[in-house]
Amino acid sequence: MIVLEIMSWILLLSGSFFVVVSGVGVLRLPDVYSRMHAAGLTDTLGTALILAGLMLQAGISLVVIKLGLIGIVLFFTGPTSTYALANACLGGGIKPISTDGTSIDLNHDVAEDRSSTGS
Amino acid sequence: MMFAVASVAVFFAMGMLLIRVFLGPTVYDRILAVNSFGTKTMLIIALMGFLNGRPEFLDIAILYALINSVATIAVLKFFRFGSLGGSVNVPPIDEPTS
Numbered sequence: 383m384i385v386l387e388i389m390s391w392i393l394l395l396s397g398s399f400f401v402v403v404s405g406v407g408v409l410r411l412p413d414v415y416s417r418m419h420a421a422g423l424t425d426t427l428g429t430a431l432i433l434a435g436l437m438l439q440a441g442i443s444l445v446v447i448k449l450g451l452i453g454i455v456l457f458f459t460g461p462t463s464t465y466a467l468a469n470a471c472l473g474g475g476i477k478p479i480s481t482d483g484t485s486i487d488l489n490h491d492v493a494e495d496r497s498s499t500g501s
Numbered sequence: 502m503m504f505a506v507a508s509v510a511v512f513f514a515m516g517m518l519l520i521r522v523f524l525g526p527t528v529y530d531r532i533l534a535v536n537s538f539g540t541k542t543m544l545i546i547a548l549m550g551f552l553n554g555r556p557e558f559l560d561i562a563i564l565y566a567l568i569n570s571v572a573t574i575a576v577l578k579f580f581r582f583g584s585l586g587g588s589v590n591v592p593p594i595d596e597p598t599s
Contacts, residue, residue: 394503398510401541405514408521408537414529417521421537424514432507432544436551439503448559452547452566456540459570463536463577470577471529 390438397431404428414471415478418464425460429453504552511545532576539569 400423407420433449440446518541521534543565550558 391503394507398507401514401544402510404537405517408534409517414527414533417530417533421533424537424540429540429544433547435503435507436547439551440556445556445559448556448563449547452543452559452563455563455566455570456543459566460540463570463573466574466577467529467533467536470581473581474527474529476527476529 386438390435393431393435393438397428397433397435400424400428400431413479414476415468418468422460422464425456425464429456429460504548508545508548508552511541511548515541515545528580532573532580535576536569536573539565539572543569 404420404423407423408417411417411420430453433453437446437449440449515538518534518538522531522538525531525534543562546558546562546565550556550562
């Protein structure tokens, strides 16, 4: 039992860490695409770790199946809504920013650059 | 005790997301933050169920997860096409010629 408690503590604490990092990232990152990246942290690691920690606490019962069902639902709906959001952002004309703070021109031909440098 | 610690962490992240909802320069930032907020609402319902010793709350958490994804897609469609139903901006499909 003490092993289960320790495992549950570890899983819940690491899940909480990822959830907090995701919240800070959504607040602090510069544009919507990087914020999307931060929000995806909750959808994958944060939720999975916290649900696994709860599963260890629940024991063998119907609760474990319900927690697994929540995990499966989030596993499919999280990437779907993130994809739809990114698609809507591109369709709405929002450009991603580069590291020096300027917008990236999406119509810029990357293949042309690559062939002109001869690599 | 461990559920309380995780709940505090999730509440902290929810506060950060609420600030982003109010600040967000574009509508997509707000939609992103609200979507993430919904995921964390589901987590907090599950954690509260365990904290109170009533894991039956998980049914409500499943419901919130489903509603959250449908709401995100619906709001995105509304902002993209200006309408939720019908064929407002969609060109008509050609009739098959037999």
